[in-house]
Amino acid sequence: MRPDVEVFLCRLAREFRPRVEQSADELLQVMRRELPELSEHEDLATLAVEEGVAHVSTFLDLLERRLDVADVEAPEVALEVGRQLARRGVSISDSLRTYRLGHLSLLRQLQEEAARLSGDWELISAATIKLVSTAFEYVDRASEQIVAVYQRERDLLLQRRLILANEASKRIGSTLDTVRTAEELAEVGTDGFADVVTVDLFCSVLHEENSRPGHDAQGLRRIVEQSALDDFPVSVVGTDEVITYPMGSEPARALATGQALLHHMPPAMPGAHARQESWGPTPVPDVGSLLLLPLRARGTTLGLTQFFRRRSTPPFDEDDLLLAQEIADRAAVSIDNARRYTHERDTALALQRSLLPRGAVKQSAVEAASRYLPSGMHVGVGGDWYDVIPLSGARVALVVGDVVGHGIHAAATMGRLRTAVRAFADIDLMPDELLTHLDDVVIRLAREEERHDGETSATCLYAIYDPVSRLCSVASAGHPLPAVAQPSTTGGDGPASRSVDFLDVTAGPPLGLGGFPFETAQFELAEGSLLALYTDGLVAHSGRDVDSSLTMLRDVLGQGSDSPEEVCDQLLATLLPTRPADDVALLVARTRALDHDHVAVLDLPSDPAAVSGARRFTSGKLADWGLEELSFSTELVVSELVTNAIRYGRSPVQLRLILQDTLTCEVSDASSTAPHMRRARTFDEGGRGLLLVAQFAGRWGARYNREGKVIWAEQALPSGSQ
Template sequence: MSPLHSHGRADSSPEPAAVLVDAGGAVAALSRAAAELLGQEADALRGRPLRDLLPGLSVDLLTRSGTARLRQASGASVPVRFRVTHLPGSPYRLVLLTAASAADEAELSAALFRALLTQDRIGFVVRDTDLRVLAVNEVPTMPLLPDGSLLGTVMEPADVATAEARLREVLRTGVPAVAQEQHVRSLTQPTREWSFSVSVLRLEDPGGRPTGVAVLLTDATEQWLAAQRLRLRHQAAVSVGHSLDVRQTAQELADLLVPAFGSVGAVDLSEAVLEGDEPSRILGAGNLHLRRAAVRSSGGDWPNMLLKPGAPIPSFPDTPGLRAVQGGRTVVVDRAGVDDVLRDPSLVPLFVPKGARSLVLSPMVARGMLLGIIALWRTEEADPFTEQDAELLSEIAAHAALSVDNSRRYTREHRAAVTLQRRLLPRGPLLTTAVETAGTYQPAGGGAEIGGDWFDAIALPSLRVAMVVGDVVGHGLHASATMGRLRTAVQTLADLELPPDELLTHLDDLVARLSGEADPEHGDIVGGTCLFALYDPVSEQCTLASAGHPPPIVVSAEGTARPVRLHPGPPLGTGGHPFETTTVHLEPGSMLALFTDGMLDGGTSADVDAALESLAGKLAACHASGQPLDEAARSLVSGRAAAVDDTALLLARTRRLEPADVAEWTFPADLSAVGDARAAALGRLAQWGLDDLAFTTELIVSELVTNAMRYAGGPVGLRLIRDTVLICEVSDPSSTQPRLRRARATDEGGRGLFLVAQLSLRWGSRYTGTGKTIWTEQELTDSVSYT
């Protein structure tokens, strides 16, 4: 095929001047163009000798072509080119004259046009005003545009709109388009894509009217592909590894590579990596211990037949290609080579997508460990993978491996921290005669970061219950460890039955000491807030003290919710400031909510008030619905999956203690009243059907009441409480704590408290606002039952 394909004129040569000369050399006739060239009317020139017009030209010379000078009417001399043609059978000769400058320009234009149409490095297309092809050259690396074709017959519709808009803009304005990028997907060669640098010029007739456009195209496909690869590398660096979740990192990688690099892609990770552990370093066939972690298809939904996300990778035969990938090499395999790798027809539907053409496998290796494998397919609509593609994917896989390994190590450390955190928190709800509790903890960001928030519910003697919630400064293992120390301290102080304000004072001293031991160079900061509540079911009173902590919310039995007005002290670790207590009445069926500031959204005081009001409304709704406490706690916290701070929530519902199960008496400081105390206790035991405990209870009451009257004065209080144990309490106005000792054989006294300890399941003493209370617990016999 000739490299020239042209319709219409191939050049723009000027119209020549025609002169008809008779045998004697006189002008017989001339064209309009000749008259214009000579500058005279045609009638005035007829019959004149041609030598008058072309001085020095003889009749004999009119047998050839050449150059001469033309004398115009104005006297000017113009160089011309002439060509003489003999007319067969006629005495006349035809002389064609052309101005030398115009002829030179025409020859140059024609030479340039021929050069553009015959070269094979730059695409050249001439289109008319309808954008049909008038002339086109042939470039092996570019799609051939058939004669007369429109863009829509050779290009994808999406590309046609861009190209036509550019051409019509040049036709309309006459402003050239210079070196503009044009992406082309061919209809005639579906697997090919090009990127052209396009320049467009408008063609005009002598009157300046547009006659078409000339298009120059330079193949910039290689540069475009290089830019694409560079862009893909950059995107891999900025878009993969944002998350510290291994599976999300794998999905980010799949989303990056498809459809930008392949048609169908999957990321398979080691099962150990998914758990945060190091993968096995054993290479070879069999069970690869991989699991499909992420997938992506350019067609949208993942094909049904292919292996689904989460599924384990089946066993593979031992092949050189598999060994190469496990050894860290990226491998390109054609469709036929895949069958050789699988060697099992049943595996083909699991791994080979429809229309598969080329496969590339790239390992993700970090610190010598195979973390996973990237598998990318290109289908029949795309070019097969090349070695350049393999090199690019190797670079991306290396970057992704670092991100996956970081995520893996974070998963392991986070799992350890969460395990520690969970072990340090209460294992389950507290259920006693007086109160039912349920608590929950949620790390920040739905589990991304554990912290030092904690809660606890502690059963104390005499059916009292201590409830505490706290928030330690910081996040991570350091905060969890500090939280564990504070929780242990609170449990110890609560067992000493200290009042809430005194307990916080001791806790404040502990935090100050821990802060002094911390290493500031490593950013170890110890501090926090705490709220401590002590509930007595007999009096139905709850005493609270706060160290810089948000107030709790009380939901009454009728469903009214309100925050408790506290007088909070400073955060823990400040030192030197007192803590104040607040007492509220909690009737049976009330709900008390203690929480950390992760449950609140506001930062300013106004925001906190609004957040407290919002939370109170949610608590009231949970209370009204009759929802179990554990479900209510989970639902309230789970709605804060995107919280920026970790959250602890403790809910407590008070329960009724029947008045018939409590008996109280007061006696003067007179030893003669000891008998009355014994009689009162025995009478109530008889009413309760606890005659089996009459002897031991009589001894306990006698010893405790006698000691109180003898050493502490009066009045002396006696209280019996029937629960799962029999509780006996003796109160006196003295603040001196009793001391258990073993009396010698010669001692006349000192055996009473020892005897009480031997007869009781356990015993203890606590301070009160007016003195102290000594209590004992006795185990009920199996035969005793009551409602």
């Protein structure tokens, strides 16, 4: 560049500097025209003026001092404007476009000044080229810094919102107390989100327990009003005061429609007026924006909560409205629970985790149906339960249990034991081992509760059915033995019949005694067999001995339908013509078998060279099954599992592929060493095998048996496949 151009640009910068304020005003006019949000926020407009002055001064410094653009930082006030735009939800693309247009205006002013200083058009042309080049470099560098600040602020804002939503889930609804729940809502709302939160509930919610609340109920009562700021009073309405919002006011409209509203107070609105026909009870002055959120639960409006922010705080936006709505909905459900169950608090808490499974569990090993009948006596709900738990390797666990006693404690214990059984089933314990662990749980529960009205005790039967081998493994802890009906056969023109037997299982002691062993018995079941598990309420009746009931059960299974649903109905109709005196849980399962075309087995030598053979075997099988799409991931999974088994396990090693509603890869060996994932360091040669398996498999895990262990991994089938 010509030396005289640099000299000229230095002179141009010095001559233009007295016009910095005027130039900044012109920049502000461009910003106001292109960015209407500035007109809505006076504090942001003030910052924008400072930003314009700073940008012009910085650019003139570049010219006058001949600085390198790469060494120049965007003015701090420009970064602060970026943060404020992020907090107000203004699009960064809109603000950057405005920013560029503003600098074009500055370039135009500098060109006019250059023409005034010199008549040498060649010099002016060279200076203009340098000006444009420098301006674009400066705009790009400053834009990068502003965008980075903007994005960080948006990320922080999103993080704060996620934290608030998480806090709301933890802190709101911790009790079944209406007032306390309203207080928790206000506490969460004023924890870095709103400056003031108020909660109003219909009087019927608080006092008329048997009436249905609604917007036409008699008035609302201010339950809580909380401010996050000492110098920001709440409102003209006092706590516990009854409020009636005028028809047509914003709160009345929100209550009538049930729709949340985001409202920005216009600058001319004098918040100091205590009451206005268009609003009703209003907050004190300086409120800039607010959210009106009807508290609705189960289709009923319970009240109204309002979130306020003062004018100096960034106003609420649509994202804030969605977040506040989520918080208000959670609080509304908790308030409704408190309203409906205040007098049954202990009952609700005890039954919270003791619900029986509802709906069919997705699995393909058996076709199952279940029934639960509560006791007809006044002793209350009992502790009977059942469950169907999918396991690895296409297997399924069938569970029936009974907690001794009735009432809330029995129901709560039932829920805890069912949860424990699911946890133990998830680690694939054998039936006898599972019952041993469950026995310890019952003993520990009894010790923790320090019961004086009798020991905590329960019975349980746990069965695992494998559709590949058709083996059923069963263990019982003092529970009635299951009945098995063989597949139906038709003799001549007569009705279909089945042979029915009760499995010969050594029943261990009931749970809670401790120190006694449980035994697992295995039986091979033909495909289409009916397996009936039940609690003693089905067969134990006053006026009829248990043997007679078992004979009736055998007859129904022997001559009844093949459908588990119909069998359940037939058993209940035959054995329980009237309301039972004890709870009844019934689970009927019709077994399925997986044909050999869906199972592939390969025995492997304990030799690393066998890995390649396992991969070829897998690839061939997937091709036969039309699952070439899974070849890469499956071969990788098989390679890692087989390598681990050969390297760390013991012979014999076997690979098994199972095609069902998922594709399962299993590798077994004779070692019981537990596999685990670890974080491999950069230069480690191994340690990433199970991590890769976990990435490609939907589920993976390990199960142990008497002969060793099995490591398995499941993958979902591609859409459109079997």
